[in-house]
Amino acid sequence: MSTTERAREASAKAASSNKQFSLPPLKAKDFDRAGKMSTNISIALEALWANRLRSMLTALGIFIGIAAVIAALILTQGVTASITNTISSLGTNVITIASGAGSKGPRGFSAGVASTTPSITAADAKLIAKVPDVTGVTPINSVSTQVIYGNQNWNTRVQGAMPIYQNIQSWTLSEGAWYTQSDEQSAKSVALIGPTVANNLFAVSGDDPIGKSIRIGSQTFLVEGVLASKGGGSDDVIFVPFSTSQNRLKNSTYVDQILVQVDDSSNIDQVQKDITTILDQSHHIAVGHADDFNLTNSTQLLQTANQFTSMLTFLLVGIAAISLTVGGIGIMNIMIVSVTERTREIGIRISIGAQRNDIRYQFLIEALVLSLVGGVIGMLLGFLIGYAATSALSLPFVISVNSLLMPFIISASIGVIFGLYPAIRASKLDPIDALRSL
Amino acid sequence: MTNSYQGSATDPFAFKTPNMNEEAPRIVAADNQAQPVIVVHNLVKTYMLGQTRVNAMRGISLEISPGEFVAVRGPSGSGKSTFMNIIGCLDRPTQGDYWLTGRQVSRMSVAELSIVRNRLIGFIFQGFNLLSRASALSNVELPMIYAGLTKELRMSRATQALQMVGLGTRLDHKPSQLSGGQQQRVAIARSLVNSPSLILADEPTGNLDSRTSVEVMGIMQSLNRQGLTIILVTHEPDIAEYASRQITFRDGRLVKDEAVRQPRDAQAEWAVLSQQNPDE
Numbered sequence: 072m073s074t075t076e077r078a079r080e081a082s083a084k085a086a087s088s089n090k091q092f093s094l095p096p097l098k099a100k101d102f103d104r105a106g107k108m109s110t111n112i113s114i115a116l117e118a119l120w121a122n123r124l125r126s127m128l129t130a131l132g133i134f135i136g137i138a139a140v141i142a143a144l145i146l147t148q149g150v151t152a153s154i155t156n157t158i159s160s161l162g163t164n165v166i167t168i169a170s171g172a173g174s175k176g177p178r179g180f181s182a183g184v185a186s187t188t189p190s191i192t193a194a195d196a197k198l199i200a201k202v203p204d205v206t207g208v209t210p211i212n213s214v215s216t217q218v219i220y221g222n223q224n225w226n227t228r229v230q231g232a233m234p235i236y237q238n239i240q241s242w243t244l245s246e247g248a249w250y251t252q253s254d255e256q257s258a259k260s261v262a263l264i265g266p267t268v269a270n271n272l273f274a275v276s277g278d279d280p281i282g283k284s285i286r287i288g289s290q291t292f293l294v295e296g297v298l299a300s301k302g303g304g305s306d307d308v309i310f311v312p313f314s315t316s317q318n319r320l321k322n323s324t325y326v327d328q329i330l331v332q333v334d335d336s337s338n339i340d341q342v343q344k345d346i347t348t349i350l351d352q353s354h355h356i357a358v359g360h361a362d363d364f365n366l367t368n369s370t371q372l373l374q375t376a377n378q379f380t381s382m383l384t385f386l387l388v389g390i391a392a393i394s395l396t397v398g399g400i401g402i403m404n405i406m407i408v409s410v411t412e413r414t415r416e417i418g419i420r421i422s423i424g425a426q427r428n429d430i431r432y433q434f435l436i437e438a439l440v441l442s443l444v445g446g447v448i449g450m451l452l453g454f455l456i457g458y459a460a461t462s463a464l465s466l467p468f469v470i471s472v473n474s475l476l477m478p479f480i481i482s483a484s485i486g487v488i489f490g491l492y493p494a495i496r497a498s499k500l501d502p503i504d505a506l507r508s509l
Numbered sequence: 510m511t512n513s514y515q516g517s518a519t520d521p522f523a524f525k526t527p528n529m530n531e532e533a534p535r536i537v538a539a540d541n542q543a544q545p546v547i548v549v550h551n552l553v554k555t556y557m558l559g560q561t562r563v564n565a566m567r568g569i570s571l572e573i574s575p576g577e578f579v580a581v582r583g584p585s586g587s588g589k590s591t592f593m594n595i596i597g598c599l600d601r602p603t604q605g606d607y608w609l610t611g612r613q614v615s616r617m618s619v620a621e622l623s624i625v626r627n628r629l630i631g632f633i634f635q636g637f638n639l640l641s642r643a644s645a646l647s648n649v650e651l652p653m654i655y656a657g658l659t660k661e662l663r664m665s666r667a668t669q670a671l672q673m674v675g676l677g678t679r680l681d682h683k684p685s686q687l688s689g690g691q692q693q694r695v696a697i698a699r700s701l702v703n704s705p706s707l708i709l710a711d712e713p714t715g716n717l718d719s720r721t722s723v724e725v726m727g728i729m730q731s732l733n734r735q736g737l738t739i740i741l742v743t744h745e746p747d748i749a750e751y752a753s754r755q756i757t758f759r760d761g762r763l764v765k766d767e768a769v770r771q772p773r774d775a776q777a778e779w780a781v782l783s784q785q786n787p788d789e
Binding site: 094095096097101102107110114117118121415416418419420421422423424425426427429502503506 | 597600623632640642651654657662669673703704
C-alpha cells in the first residue's frame, strides 16, 4: 500500500468515526447574568482556599483586632453595669453629704471614707431633717475593722446608721429584725451582719447567727439580724446603730456622711440648695468662700460614672482600632500581592469575557471574606476573653446588641475599604499586558 | 453610517442601548451565511512607545467569510499581533472600522467588547492559558460562567466539549496533570463552549511538538469543516499550510492574500501517525 493510499484510507476512517465537533447553539434565553454574583463568590472562595495558609494569616490580623474590640467592650460594659448597680443600690432620690471641698469628682464611690478635714456632724443631720421635702436623714459612720466569732475572724466594714437607713437604701433581712429607734437612743450594742460576714463567721460552726455575740474591734455586739443579699461588695458589711458607733467605735463628733432622702427626684435640686444654705450657716462659711462639705446625688454619680466608663471604652476601643487598621493594611497588602501574582489569571478571565465588574467583585469578595471570617472568629474569641476577664473581676457579663453587630460592621467595612484599591487595580488591568505576564 | 456595508445598519443583534444587563443576552452567535464574519476597513493602530510613535498598522482592509480557515503570517513587528488583538476585541483601532458578524465593534465600549469576546470569539493561545488551580471541566466552564449560563447547562456543555476533543475521561485533571497537547485540547474545548462565530488561534502549536501539532491542527480542521470560521496566527510555514487562505503582513500592511490550493489534511496525517506509533 502506498503512502497516499494509506493516507486516503485513514482519512476515510477518520471521517467515518468522525467525532461531532459541534455543540447545540445557545439562545438568548440561556444567558442569565442575574446568577453571576454567586459565581463570583464561589470563585473568590476557591482562590482563598487555594492559598489557605496565607488567607488564615491575613484573617488573623482582623481576628486579633476584633477580639480586642469585643473584649474591651464586654469589659467596659461589665464595669458600667457594676457601677450602675452599686449606685442604684445606694438608693434613689438620695443626697450624700460628705466632708471636704465641693468637688464633684468620683469621690462618692468610696462610700464612707472621710476625705480631707472632717467637718460634718450629727447636729448637721438634725438641721437637715427640718428642710422641706426631706423624708429621711441619717448620719453615717464607717469603720474598717476586724470581727471575731469563736475562732473565726473577718475584716469588714462596720457602718453606724440610724434605723431609717433601712428605708433609704431599701435593705431587707433574711433573718431577724432591724434595730429600733429605742436601740438607737440607748446606744445598744446590737449588729446586723451582711451575708458575706455571716458566711465567714458562722459557716464553719454552722451556728444560727441570731442572738450570738460577736466581737467588733474590742467591743462585744449581739447579732440581731442577717441582711438579704444585694450582690457584689455590698454584702460584706455590718450595720450597728449610729449612736453606738459614735460612742464605741469612732470616738469622734464628726461623721463620715449624711444621707438625705428626698420625697421626689424633681425636688432634689431645691433640697440641695436648702441644705447648702443651712450648712453654710452652721459651718460659718462666708459668701464667696469654698464649702467644707460636698453634696452628691445618685443622678450625678451616675453621670460621673458614665463619663468615666465612656472614657474607658474610648481608650480601649481606640487601642483596638489601631490593631484593626494594622489588620486592614495586612489585607490590602496581601490582596495587592495576590493581584500581581494572578495577573495572568486576570488576563485569561478578561480575554474570555469577564467584565471589569466581575474581576473587581471577585477580589473585593476575597477581601471581604477574609475580614469577615477574621471578624467572626475574633468575635467568638473576644466573648471568651471578655467572659474570662469579667468573671475574674466578678463583674457582670453583658452581651449587648452592639457587641454582636459591631464585628460584622467593622470587619465588613475594613474588607471594603482595604480591598477596594487592589480590586480596582485588578479590574483595570489591560488584558494584552496581563496575558503576556508570567 | 456612510459605509456601504449593509449589515451594520439593520443588524437585529446590534446594541441598542449601552445597558448591558438588558441588552447583553442579545449577542448570540447567529451566523448569517450570506454576510462576512469579519469586515475591516482601513484599520490604523498607532501607539506611543516612550517618545517614539509606532505605526503598528497602516490601513488594513479585508473581509473574511463564514467557514474560512485563514492563516495570518508575518515576521515579528509586522503588525500581526496588533491585528489579532483588535480582531479579538482586546484592543481598539486608532482609526478605521471593524465589523464582526455585522456588528460595528470598533465603536463599542470596554464592557460591550467583553460581551463580544465572551459570546462571539473563542480564543486559543500559544501558552494554553488555562487556570492552573482549576480542573479541565472548570476551565471549560469559565466562559459560560461569565455568560451567565445555568449550572446544569454549563456542566453538560463542558462535558460534551471535552468529550469532543477526546478528553472525556480527564474531566477532573488539573492542567499540571495533562500533557501539552491535552492542555491545548482543553483550551480548544473552552473556546467552543459559547458557540462562537469565530475561533482566534494565536500560535496554537508554538509550544507543542510536531506530532501533537498535527493532532491539534486536525481538530481545528475538523471544526472548520463543520463551518466554524478560524483565524490562525503562525510563523511556521508548514502549520499555515493547513489553512485554506493565507494572509501576510509586513510593516503594518497587508502584503499578500492568497488561497491555498491544496491545504494539508491534518486528520489524514494524524491517522497515519497514530498507526505508525499507536501509543496515544
